[in-house]
Amino acid sequence: MVRFLQACIDGLLTGALYALIGMGLALIFGVMRIVNFAHGAFMMAGMYATYVLFDYFRLNPYWGFLPAGACLFIFGYLCYLLLIRPVRNRSDFMQILMTIGIGLILTDGAQLIFKADYRQTNIALVNRSVHLGPFGANAAEVVSFVIALIFVMGLHLFVVKSRTGQALRAISQNREVAPLMGINLVRIQGFSFALGIALAGVAGGLLLPRLYLFPGVGEDYTTKAFVMVVLGGMGSIEGAALGGLVLGITESLTSLYAGNEWALIVDFIIFLLVLSFKPSGIFGSQRA
Amino acid sequence: MSLIKNWKFWALVIAALIWARMPWFVSNNYQLQVLFRITLFAALGLAWDLVGGYAGQLSLGHAAFFGVGAYGLALFTQLSIPVWISLFLAAVVATLVAAVIGIISFRLRGPYFALATIAFGEVLRLVATNLNVTGGAIGLTMPSLFTGRTFWRQFYLASVALVVLAFLINFLVSRSRFGYYLMAIREDEDTASAVGINTPRCKLQSLLLSAFITALGGALYASAFQFIVPDSVLTLDISIQVSIIAMLGGAGTLLGPIIGSALLLGSQEVFKNQFQESHLLIYGVLIVIVVLFMPEGIVGGLQQLFRKRAKSPSASAQPATSGAAQ
Numbered sequence: 001m002v003r004f005l006q007a008c009i010d011g012l013l014t015g016a017l018y019a020l021i022g023m024g025l026a027l028i029f030g031v032m033r034i035v036n037f038a039h040g041a042f043m044m045a046g047m048y049a050t051y052v053l054f055d056y057f058r059l060n061p062y063w064g065f066l067p068a069g070a071c072l073f074i075f076g077y078l079c080y081l082l083l084i085r086p087v088r089n090r091s092d093f094m095q096i097l098m099t100i101g102i103g104l105i106l107t108d109g110a111q112l113i114f115k116a117d118y119r120q121t122n123i124a125l126v127n128r129s130v131h132l133g134p135f136g137a138n139a140a141e142v143v144s145f146v147i148a149l150i151f152v153m154g155l156h157l158f159v160v161k162s163r164t165g166q167a168l169r170a171i172s173q174n175r176e177v178a179p180l181m182g183i184n185l186v187r188i189q190g191f192s193f194a195l196g197i198a199l200a201g202v203a204g205g206l207l208l209p210r211l212y213l214f215p216g217v218g219e220d221y222t223t224k225a226f227v228m229v230v231l232g233g234m235g236s237i238e239g240a241a242l243g244g245l246v247l248g249i250t251e252s253l254t255s256l257y258a259g260n261e262w263a264l265i266v267d268f269i270i271f272l273l274v275l276s277f278k279p280s281g282i283f284g285s286q287r288a
Numbered sequence: 289m290s291l292i293k294n295w296k297f298w299a300l301v302i303a304a305l306i307w308a309r310m311p312w313f314v315s316n317n318y319q320l321q322v323l324f325r326i327t328l329f330a331a332l333g334l335a336w337d338l339v340g341g342y343a344g345q346l347s348l349g350h351a352a353f354f355g356v357g358a359y360g361l362a363l364f365t366q367l368s369i370p371v372w373i374s375l376f377l378a379a380v381v382a383t384l385v386a387a388v389i390g391i392i393s394f395r396l397r398g399p400y401f402a403l404a405t406i407a408f409g410e411v412l413r414l415v416a417t418n419l420n421v422t423g424g425a426i427g428l429t430m431p432s433l434f435t436g437r438t439f440w441r442q443f444y445l446a447s448v449a450l451v452v453l454a455f456l457i458n459f460l461v462s463r464s465r466f467g468y469y470l471m472a473i474r475e476d477e478d479t480a481s482a483v484g485i486n487t488p489r490c491k492l493q494s495l496l497l498s499a500f501i502t503a504l505g506g507a508l509y510a511s512a513f514q515f516i517v518p519d520s521v522l523t524l525d526i527s528i529q530v531s532i533i534a535m536l537g538g539a540g541t542l543l544g545p546i547i548g549s550a551l552l553l554g555s556q557e558v559f560k561n562q563f564q565e566s567h568l569l570i571y572g573v574l575i576v577i578v579v580l581f582m583p584e585g586i587v588g589g590l591q592q593l594f595r596k597r598a599k600s601p602s603a604s605a606q607p608a609t610s611g612a613a614q
Contacts, residue, residue: 035399086580092398093346094579097535100528101575108569116565219524223410226403234400265414268407275404276392 002134007256008249013141015248016148017203021221022228022240022247023155024199030172030235031192034084034095038103039200039225040218045106046072046201047208047217048114054121054208061121062143065205069198076197080190088189103222111215119213126209144206151202152241159237168192172235200225220264227271233281243281300455308448311441320440324512326553327447328505333533333545334454335501338494340531341539342467344474345491346398348527349389349405350502352412355522356382357503358430358510359422365431375433375507382503383496385412390495394488397477406524413522427517430510443512450508451546454501458542461497470494471540502530525568532571536578538585547586 021043028036036042049068053059059067079102087098128139159165167188170178179185204218211217228247232239250270251263258266274281310323332354339347360378365371393404416422434442461467469490472480481487510516529552537548552574559570582589 035403083576083580087583090579090583092402093344093535094583096346096399096402097532097575098579100532101572101579104568104572105576106572108566108572112566112569223406226406230403261414261418265411265418268411268414271407272392272404272411275396275400275407279396279400 003256004253006135007252009135009137010141011249011252012245013137013145013248014252015245016145016152017206017244018224018228018248019152019241019244020148020199020203020206021225022232022244023152023237024196024203025225026229026232026235026237026240027155027168027192027199028196029229030237031168032084032088032189033092033175034088034099035092035226036196037096037099037222038106039196040220040222041103041106042072042076042197042218043200043204043207043221044110044215044218045075046204047211047213048110049201050205050208051119051121051213060123061205061208062123062125062140062147065147065202065208068205069202072201073194073198076194077190079197080193084193085186085190107215107218114215116214121209121213123209138210140209144210147206148203151199155199156238156241164188164191223264224267227267230271230274230279231281236281239281304448304452307451308445311444317440320444321512322553322557324440324444324447325509326549327444327451328509329530329533329553330546330549331447331451331454332502332505332530333537333549334451334458334542335498335505336530337458337534337539337541337545338461338470338498339491341534341541341544342461342470342474343491343494344470344540345394345495346402346531347405347495347498348402348524348531349393349407349409350498350530351522351524351526352389352405352409353382353386353499353502354506354509354526354530355409355412355416355516355518356385357506358516358521359416359428360503361507361511362428362430362516363421371431371433374431375504378507379500379503382506383500386495386499387492390492394491394495406527409522409524409527413518413524416518416522422518425517425519427515427520430514430516432514433508433511440512443508446508447505450501450505455542455546457497457501461494462542466490466493474540529571532575535585536574538587538589538591541585541587541591544585544587551586 021039025036025039028034028039046065046068049071050061050064053064053067054061083098083102084095087094123140125143126138126140130137130139130142159168167178167183168191170181170183171185171188175185224247228243229235229240231243231246232241247267250266254263254266307327311320314320314323332350336347336350339345357378360381361371361374364374364377369377389405389408393401393408396404417425422428432439433446436442461470469480469485472483472485473487473490477487506521510521513520533548533552534545535548536544536552537546538544552571555570555574556567560567578585584592
């Protein structure tokens, strides 16, 4: 039982970061109807940005993720203006291809600049742990969990309360009518794309101390983000956050009972089951 | 009209003969190997085009069929079945896999379908990585379809045979009732279904056909390179590469995938030395350029250009272009 609960805690700690990645993808899908196949690659870019800050300026990744996220916001906005916006009225087909292309450029661009070497940030926090009764957790994971949770809450409040958030939701509900209500479609879409990318970058920065960094690190996260978003119902931001937590816990439990190598398979099987039986997602709020 | 048709037919026959005779012009095995890959991926692009181009279903899971073909060939020969029969059996198994994937995935549309095909491909990759039968991450040694000193030449000829087969199938499909059904589905699935086309069945049939050829290609490829691991034949990169080849050249055209393969793999060879491990960078750049400026692909773009030119001067130019539209 203790092992089970411990696995749940571990899963939850990772799940909050997943939630951040999934929310970014859901935001982009909801507002733009674009499935961003480059999401993991943008996350990887966020990791390298944080790494560069760490390497050159000795900036701790748990601060460095903020400027890295800001960089990715600007970068995401530029990508939107130059690459996504021109294809916004094309078929799904073309939009998916475009994001695949962006992903390849990012991944192999990183490979060109940083080479395929595995890199690591050695910070003291990773080697410390926190104990509570019979349960323990890595201190770095706890810190990143708290930060991720703040971001998840912040985004939720932003989407629900702010005027921009309202505009965002209006567009994801009806793309034809929203502009007639005086919402600047292009501006909001650009903003959401940039915000989604920035969230992926923030998650990347927070994951950095716990992972080996190499150009292909984001690939699994793209597919994981799809799983979360499908779990939560395509385009539902809160759903994706829940999906992230569920995914984190599922992976952790699979690792415990079946072995680490099966975790990703279980992800995909859940994904296929949800897609085939309840494509609107298990957390209901439906607008797919 | 028939003259034009004949002219085209003979041009293609001559092109195919020259293609098959390439080993006369290139001597070293490295160049032959590059030609082999270009030819093989042209065939795969044509196979993908049946589903992705004609039926308009963006499959990003063709690595599943490619990989099942490769693994099937290796595993069936381990049961001491002759290689050529194993090759055929592997393709049949891949077709069955395609039936399962298709029945589930075709219930979904647009991006959902693409995601489902990715998931199937990845599940197969991970399963192959974790099972003992498939050699896990260490992989399997492939049986040789051809042996001897000139085996690259033979592999090359086999790939030419495959591309001719794929081309003929695409040609027949594009002229058949079945092909028109597929194109109707691509243009508007609801309307196609409303006028009485059995859309799920047509989509599935196109996938089965496509999977069969893709599996033959996968087995041939793996046998030529003698060794497989899940990350080499079941990776998402293969699925993406195949789809890009077709889209780059022009999805839903007969010559598109061939041109796409030559351009993509050719440029990869050219830039290999500059970019080394980042050779996919050029893919990314090409994709972005094509999506931005040539949404119909190279062949599609050229056709449009010709159509615009041909519009005013004479009506006789019209059948030529529409004949090429296929």
